[in-house]
Amino acid sequence: MAFDKKDAQIIAYRAAYICSNPECNTLTIGPAITDPQLINKKGEAAHILGEKAGAARHDPNxxxxxxxxxxxxxLCANCHxxxxxxxxADYSSDDLFGWKKEHEEFISMLLRTHKSPVPIILRQSTNRKIAQNIVDCISNKGVYFQCHSIxxxxxxxxxxxxVRRQIIFEVQAIDSDKRLKxxxxxxxxxxxxxxNELSLDxxxxxxxxxxxxxxxGIQLKRLRDEIGCHISGQITSIIP
Incomplete structure (x- = not known):
């Protein structure tokens, strides 16, 4: 069950509507361009300890x-x-409580010291652009999706x-994103x-x-689902 609306809003306020995953930090709210009365929101209040048996990190004690x-x-929807x-299984409650504490302390510091969160947002934007460049490079290479016989x-x-050389070039500009690296x-x-294998036989x-x-294909799926890259065309045929 989702959080009460008021509680979800408090959780969002305390995070400044920025994803609390330290490897993400994407902005999760903004204006709709075509209608001044609308917003775009892709953030969610996530449970650290699951509510019911079988839910992620449920702890009856x-x-x-x-x-x-x-x-x-x-969190942003992808990180949730x-x-x-x-x-x-890969994200313990201790880790997530740590994310919450560190992120809220960081936001509080920005507020007290009149500093801007924009560098965080710009870093995320830059890393996503790098990820999209890699996706586009792979998508343009038929070796990853063409019929074998040709x-x-x-x-x-x-x-x-x-592709290997392009990724080497792009990776140099990734800023503090272990997941993307x-x-x-x-x-x-x-x-x-x-x-190496083909050079032998x-x-x-x-x-x-x-x-x-x-x-x-597995990694392209991660770039799409975790980083938010746009993937289309024939290359989608190899994504599981």
Whole structure:
């Protein structure tokens, strides 16, 4: 069950409508461009401790009121989905209470010292642009989605090397986003291992391509779901 409307608003205010995930910090509210009476909001008050048995991080022995502001964490919609995957196995309640404490303390400091949160927002905007550049580069390379039978091994190697070099260039500009750097590393690992294998035996090109596309597809899905990248066209065929 969602938080009471008033409590959800308090959780959002305390976070300044900025996602509390330290690797995200995206702004979650803003104006609708076409209508001065409308807003766009993509933030949500997330439960740190789940309300019911089976919910992410549910703790029947906790003394915390799960419906209270104390148990609420303001996140963008993507990060809310992320922390609750697999019943929250990758995100402990201690970690999330830590996010809440550190983020609210940081927002309080900005307020007291008359400093701007804009650098946080600009950093997130820059990192997302980098992620989109990587998606666009991969999307323009047929090696990741073309029918196997028309792929030339020499052209395949050249295309993947171009993607590898582009990612190396883009990664240098990523600012304090471990998640995005990790995704880039996984793509680079897939490309490098494919190139190494193909250099030894290109008769298995089709088999290697299947593996490469699956590995890259998983990371493209993460770029779409976790970073917010736009992905369209034929490249979507490899996203699980």
């Amino acid at each position: 906790s003394s915390i009121n799960v419906a209270s502001v104390e148990n609420g964490l303001w 989905t992320l922390i609750d995957k697999n019943q929250g 792929e030339n091994p020499d052209h395949v190697m050249k295309s993947i090397d171009e 990790q995704i880039c590393k996984y793509i680079q690992d897939a490309n490098r291992e494919f190139m 290109n008769s298995l090109l089709d088999d290697y391509l299947i593996i490469l596309r699956k590995r890259v």
